[in-house]
Amino acid sequence: MTRERTLSRQEERVLHLARKGLGDKQIATEIGISTDTVRTYWQRIRKKVGGQNRAEIVATLSDKIAAQTLEAVNTEKETLLREILRRTAVEKALRTSEREWRLLADSMPQIVFVANPDGRIFHYNARFYEYTGLSQERALGFGWNTVIHADDLPNVGVELERCLPAGIPFEYEMRIRREDGEYRWHVNRAIPQRDERGKITRWYGTSTDIHESRILRDRLQDSATFLSQAQRIARLGSYEFDVSRNVGRWSDNLFEIFGLKPREGWFDSDEFMSMIHPDDLPSVEQAVRESIDSGTGFSEYYRCLGPDGQVIRVHSVAKPVIEAGAVVRLIGTIQDITSRRTIEITRDRLQEIFDSTPDMIRLVNVRGELILCNRAALDFFGAASLEELRQRDFQKSYPEWASTQTLEVGIPAAHLQGSWQGETVLIDSEGREARASQVILALPDRDTDSYLFTLICRTLK
Numbered sequence: 001m002t003r004e005r006t007l008s009r010q011e012e013r014v015l016h017l018a019r020k021g022l023g024d025k026q027i028a029t030e031i032g033i034s035t036d037t038v039r040t041y042w043q044r045i046r047k048k049v050g051g052q053n054r055a056e057i058v059a060t061l062s063d064k065i066a067a068q069t070l071e072a073v074n075t076e077k078e079t080l081l082r083e084i085l086r087r088t089a090v091e092k093a094l095r096t097s098e099r100e101w102r103l104l105a106d107s108m109p110q111i112v113f114v115a116n117p118d119g120r121i122f123h124y125n126a127r128f129y130e131y132t133g134l135s136q137e138r139a140l141g142f143g144w145n146t147v148i149h150a151d152d153l154p155n156v157g158v159e160l161e162r163c164l165p166a167g168i169p170f171e172y173e174m175r176i177r178r179e180d181g182e183y184r185w186h187v188n189r190a191i192p193q194r195d196e197r198g199k200i201t202r203w204y205g206t207s208t209d210i211h212e213s214r215i216l217r218d219r220l221q222d223s224a225t226f227l228s229q230a231q232r233i234a235r236l237g238s239y240e241f242d243v244s245r246n247v248g249r250w251s252d253n254l255f256e257i258f259g260l261k262p263r264e265g266w267f268d269s270d271e272f273m274s275m276i277h278p279d280d281l282p283s284v285e286q287a288v289r290e291s292i293d294s295g296t297g298f299s300e301y302y303r304c305l306g307p308d309g310q311v312i313r314v315h316s317v318a319k320p321v322i323e324a325g326a327v328v329r330l331i332g333t334i335q336d337i338t339s340r341r342t343i344e345i346t347r348d349r350l351q352e353i354f355d356s357t358p359d360m361i362r363l364v365n366v367r368g369e370l371i372l373c374n375r376a377a378l379d380f381f382g383a384a385s386l387e388e389l390r391q392r393d394f395q396k397s398y399p400e401w402a403s404t405q406t407l408e409v410g411i412p413a414a415h416l417q418g419s420w421q422g423e424t425v426l427i428d429s430e431g432r433e434a435r436a437s438q439v440i441l442a443l444p445d446r447d448t449d450s451y452l453f454t455l456i457c458r459t460l461k
Contacts (some may be wrong), residue, residue: 164427382429
């Protein structure tokens with residue numbers, strides 16, 4: 001048991017004054033007690049410490065105190081020595097670790113940097129100096145500003161102001177100037193290091209060259225934009241159908257075609273099948289089944305019903321994706337052909353009207369190319385079809401125009417102002433000339449920014 005635990009405070013004071021050479025009466029005066037009380041304290045001390053008289057007690061306690069002091073000094077010395085050895089080992093390990101870290105950083109193809117909490121960089125790896133050609137004096141601190149593309153620098157500053165104070169990991173793509181003057185895209189990332197109290201002490205970061213992948217990504221995005229625009233103009237959308245899950249997903253253009261709000265991800269394919277016109281649904285379902293069973297594509301024309309009940313005529317084309325010998329997906333397009341179908345119907349009806357008249361009717365453009373003709377014209381020129389008549393030489397069919405100034409293709413220039421009529425000579429299928437009365441109407445063609453000419457001829461007897 002230690003001395004502090006065996007002796008009271010007052011007993012400690014008595015011993016302390018005795019070691020200074022004071023007698024009992026002087027001790028009593030110093031402490032402010034009686035001499036008898038001092039003698040009582042000595043009796044208590046003798047029982048606790050041992051010793052026959054006052055001198056032995058003081059000597060014994062002095063030895064014990066000295067021994068305890070020496071022990072404490074030795075203990076402190078050993079503790080201090082161990083701490084010195086520990087710190088030496090830690091410092092050595094840190095130096096070794098830092099040296100190995102620098103070697104590792106210098107061997108990396110990326111730029112590596114370490115910055116203070118405010119963003120001032122105090123270390124770059126060798127790759128930075130090789131890439132930029134900057135000296136250490138110019139690069140450290142905020143010297144990195146000088147090699148960032150001028151168009152990117154303002155946004156980089158904004159992002160740093162957002163991340164640095166809050167300790168938010170930094171990630172940003174920017175162009176960094178190479179030693180030869182070329183700017184190349186890099187993705188820059190940095191994370192903070194914090195102490196035990198959570199305070200940011202450093203930022204560790206890397207800069208990785210992504211120039212080729214960035215250029216490729218931009219091109220793909222441009223291509224996707226162009227494709228989307230082309231699909232929108234053509235009233236065309238794309239889709240994917242997962243066979244096993246019976247789910248599909250659409251491009252935004254497809255939702256637009258059907259007057260629906262675009263949505264992301266997969267949805268139940270039965271939703272789309274319910275939009276197909278009941279009269280066309282069986283044939284569409286059969287085409288899908290045959291494509292899945294046989295591994296071949298399909299091309300189907302059918303009608304769908306929009307949200308407000310309007311009929312939307314579409315043409316769907318799909319190709320199967322086969323894995324392990326089985327069809328797992330169908331990838332295809334759907335095109336809105338409602339307007340085109342209306343035009344086709346109108347053209348068919350117009351053809352019926354033209355074919356019902358005995359007069360020859362031909363529709364040509366400003367270049368003299370045949371667009372349409374009726375049955376009377378085909379019979380007169382001995383052609384079985386419109387395509388066959390298109391192969392004929394225009395000038396041989398119309399060797400001359402009566403009393404008119406003609407264009408190179410034989411179309412009267414005056415026709416550009418409206419209409420013309422007169423007589424001309426035609427050559428029939430047997431090579432015989434026939435005099436004909438002809439009316440020509442010039443109509444603007446808005447699609448081609450030119451003219452269409454309707455030639456109506458009647459042979460004269």
